[in-house]
Amino acid sequence: MRGDGASVKGQRVGKVLIPRPFEAPFDYLIPDDLEISPGSWVKVPFGRSQIYALLWEIQEDTVSPYKLKTISEVLEFPPIAETMLKFLNKMAEYTMSPLGSLLKLVIPQSGFLETPKRAKHFEFGRPDFEKEAPTLSFHQAAASAALKERIQGGQYTTVLLDGVTGSGKTEVYFEAIREALKLGGQILVLLPEIALTSQLLSRFQDAFGVMPAVWHSDVGAAQKRETWQGILKGEVSVLVGARSALFLPFSNLKLIVVDEEHDGSYKQEEGVIYSARDMAVLRAQFEKCLCILASATPSLETMMNVEDGKYMALSLPHRHGGAVMPSIELVDMRKLKEDRNLKAEEWISPTLQEALTNVVSQGQQAMLFLNRRGYAPMTLCTSCGERILCTSCETTLVHHKGDGKLHCHHCEYAIFPPKHCPACNKEDTLLLWGPGVERVHEELHAKIPEVRSLIMTSDTVKSPKTLEGTLQKIHGHEVDVVIGTQMIAKGHHFPRMTLVGVLDGDAGLSGADLRASEKTYQMLHQVSGRSGRDKEKGRVILQTYSPEHPVILALKDHDRAQFLALEKVGREALDFPPYGRLISIVLSGSNLELVEKTMRSLAKSFPSLEGCELLGPAPATLSYLKSKYRWRLLIQSPRNLNIQRVVQKWLKSAQIPPILKLQVDVDPYSFY
Ligand SMILES: Nc1ncnc2c1ncn2[C@@H]1O[C@H](COP(=O)(O)OP(=O)(O)OP(=O)(O)O)[C@@H](O)[C@H]1O
Ligand SMILES: [Zn+2]
Numbered sequence: 165m166r167g168d169g170a171s172v173k174g175q176r177v178g179k180v181l182i183p184r185p186f187e188a189p190f191d192y193l194i195p196d197d198l199e200i201s202p203g204s205w206v207k208v209p210f211g212r213s214q215i216y217a218l219l220w221e222i223q224e225d226t227v228s229p230y231k232l233k234t235i236s237e238v239l240e241f242p243p244i245a246e247t248m249l250k251f252l253n254k255m256a257e258y259t260m261s262p263l264g265s266l267l268k269l270v271i272p273q274s275g276f277l278e279t280p281k282r283a284k285h286f287e288f289g290r291p292d293f294e295k296e297a298p299t300l301s302f303h304q305a306a307a308s309a310a311l312k313e314r315i316q317g318g319q320y321t322t323v324l325l326d327g328v329t330g331s332g333k334t335e336v337y338f339e340a341i342r343e344a345l346k347l348g349g350q351i352l353v354l355l356p357e358i359a360l361t362s363q364l365l366s367r368f369q370d371a372f373g374v375m376p377a378v379w380h381s382d383v384g385a386a387q388k389r390e391t392w393q394g395i396l397k398g399e400v401s402v403l404v405g406a407r408s409a410l411f412l413p414f415s416n417l418k419l420i421v422v423d424e425e426h427d428g429s430y431k432q433e434e435g436v437i438y439s440a441r442d443m444a445v446l447r448a449q450f451e452k453c454l455c456i457l458a459s460a461t462p463s464l465e466t467m468m469n470v471e472d473g474k475y476m477a478l479s480l481p482h483r484h485g486g487a488v489m490p491s492i493e494l495v496d497m498r499k500l501k502e503d504r505n506l507k508a509e510e511w512i513s514p515t516l517q518e519a520l521t522n523v524v525s526q527g528q529q530a531m532l533f534l535n536r537r538g539y540a541p542m543t544l545c546t547s548c549g550e551r552i553l554c555t556s557c558e559t560t561l562v563h564h565k566g567d568g569k570l571h572c573h574h575c576e577y578a579i580f581p582p583k584h585c586p587a588c589n590k591e592d593t594l595l596l597w598g599p600g601v602e603r604v605h606e607e608l609h610a611k612i613p614e615v616r617s618l619i620m621t622s623d624t625v626k627s628p629k630t631l632e633g634t635l636q637k638i639h640g641h642e643v644d645v646v647i648g649t650q651m652i653a654k655g656h657h658f659p660r661m662t663l664v665g666v667l668d669g670d671a672g673l674s675g676a677d678l679r680a681s682e683k684t685y686q687m688l689h690q691v692s693g694r695s696g697r698d699k700e701k702g703r704v705i706l707q708t709y710s711p712e713h714p715v716i717l718a719l720k721d722h723d724r725a726q727f728l729a730l731e732k733v734g735r736e737a738l739d740f741p742p743y744g745r746l747i748s749i750v751l752s753g754s755n756l757e758l759v760e761k762t763m764r765s766l767a768k769s770f771p772s773l774e775g776c777e778l779l780g781p782a783p784a785t786l787s788y789l790k791s792k793y794r795w796r797l798l799i800q801s802p803r804n805l806n807i808q809r810v811v812q813k814w815l816k817s818a819q820i821p822p823i824l825k826l827q828v829d830v831d832p833y834s835f836y
Contacts, residue, residue, distance in 0.1 A: 303480050520645065
C-alpha cells in the first residue's frame, strides 16, 4: 500500500487484511516496539479514516519499495487462531471469493471490536455436562461411543450420523457435546433454519441446565457483540446458530454439528457464495476436530464421501421408544379429477378429508404440507390466458389474502388485482389459479367447520417470538391442524401429530434442477417423518399426479436405497455431481444485448480441457430478475481437477464491462 509514511529499511512489515472485497492483504509498517502476532486485530489508516482490520502475516526485516503507512494500534482482544487464518485462506481459494470478503463474514460489524461503557447484559452460563443423561438405546449408545472416541482422539474426522426421523440423532450428538465440554472445548451446532432453534434451545437447557449462546439474523446487535467477544475470549462454550455462525472466531473448537446436513438453506446464494456444510467440514479439518453431519436423508455428496471412505457413517435404524415409521398411502389426484370426484378448485381429497376428520375427533393432530405461500400462485385471464407477471421479474404474482394484493416472491413488487386484464382489457375475467396454503386453509374450514387450525409460513411467522407462540399453540393442543410450507417439514417433534397430508407431492419434480428428485425425496421424507413420532402409529397421505414416479414409489415403500440407486445412475450418466463438478457463472445487467454478447464471447474464450464441458451459455431459469437480465454458463469438470484455478485464470483475462455483474457459484445448489 502506498502511503505517506517514511520508507524504512529492514523493518517489520505487516500484511493487513481489510474487511472489504479485496483479494489480498495490504502492507503496513509495524512500529518497532509493538508486540503483535498474526491474527491480531488492529486499527490502520485506510483512505481518509482509521478502520479495524486483521494482521494476516508478518514479514521480518523486509525492505519495501513503497512508502508504507503504519499500523496505528493493536486492539486488546485475543488474536484469532492460526487455524482460522488457514481456513479462510483455503475457503477463499475454494469459493473463489476475495479474502477480504471472508474477513467481513468473520467481523460483519466493526462494533464487535468495541467495548461498550455499560456493563454486560449477557452472561454465558456454563453447561453442566454432568447432568443426568437419558438412557440410550443399543444403537444410540454405539453411535455415541464412537463419537466420543473421536473427540478424545483430538483428530479431524467427519461422521455422518444417519438416523431415521425420530431416532434420537439430537440425543446422540448431545452426548458428543457432553464429551467435548468435558475436555474444555468449544462446540458449534449449525441448524438450517431459525425456526428450529427454539426447540433445540429448550432441549439443550433441559439437558445441560443453561441456554447455549445463539447466533442468527434475529439476534440483536448488543447480544451479537457480546456473543462474538465471548467466543473470541473462550467464554462461550456452546453456540447454536445459522450458517453465518461458522465464521465466529472460536479458538478451541472440539466439535461442529451440522444438523439436517442435506438442507439447501446451508447454501449461501448471495455475496460470498458458499455451502456452510462443506465449509464446516473444511473448518473441522483445520481445527483438527470432529464434524458431525446429521440427517435422515443425507445428500448424495455426503453419501459418496462415505462410500469413498472420506467420512465415517454411524446409523440409527429405528425410531426411539418403539415408535414405528408411519405408513405412506398414495392418492391418485389425476384419477380423482378425471372421475370428477374432486372439483377443479378443490385440493383436499375425500381420503384426506376423512382422515383429518378422524384425527380431529380422536384428539390428535395433523399437518397439511404445501410448499406454496399465499392464496393462489397465479392469476390468469379466463378470456385470453394472460398471466399477471411482476414488472421487474419474469415471475407470476402470488395472491395473498392478508392485504388482498398480488405479490412478487422475488422482489418487493405488489399490486391490487386489476379490474381489467392487462392484455385483452376485458373486465372481470381474472381467475385466481391454483392453491397456496391460505386457500387450503379456507377449503379445510369449509370441509370441517369445527377444526382449529393455523398457518405456518415465513409470512405468518416472522420473528422468533411469533414462532415461539405458534409452537406453544401446537404443543398445547390449541390447534388440530397445522398448514404450512417447508418451514414445518423438518426437525419438529410434535408428539400428538399422527397424520401428515401432502397436498401436491410431485410439485417439486418438474423443473430444470438436477437435484429435483433428491430435493423432493428429502422434503417429503422429512415431512412424513413428523407423523407418529410418539406412541400412536402415524399415517401419511401423499396426494400425487404421478403415483408411478420412482421417487414417489420409493417414498411409499420407505426404500431409500432404491431411491439412491436410481438417482446415482442418472447423475453418473450425465457426470453431474457428485460424480462430476459444476461451477455456475451468471452474468446479469440491464442491457440484454450486452449480457448475451459478453456471455457468448466469455464462453468462446474458455480453454479446452479434457473432461471439461460447457453447458450453455443460455438465459438463466429466471432470465429477468429485479430488473436485470440474466444469462448462465455451467462449467462441468471431472472431480479430480482443480477447476477453480482454471476458472480464475480464465476470468482474469476476460473483458467484462463493469456495468455487468458476474457471479461465480462453485458447486451450485439451485439453478434459478
Ligand atoms: N434415549 C432416549 N431417551 C429418551 N428420549 C429419547 C431418547 N432418544 C430419543 N428420545 C426422544 O425421542 C424424540 C425424537 O428424538 P430426536 O428429536 O432426537 O430425533 P431425530 O433423529 O433428531 O429426529 P428428526 O431427524 O426427525 O429431527 C425426542 O423427543 C427425544 O427426546
Ligand atoms: Zn419481482
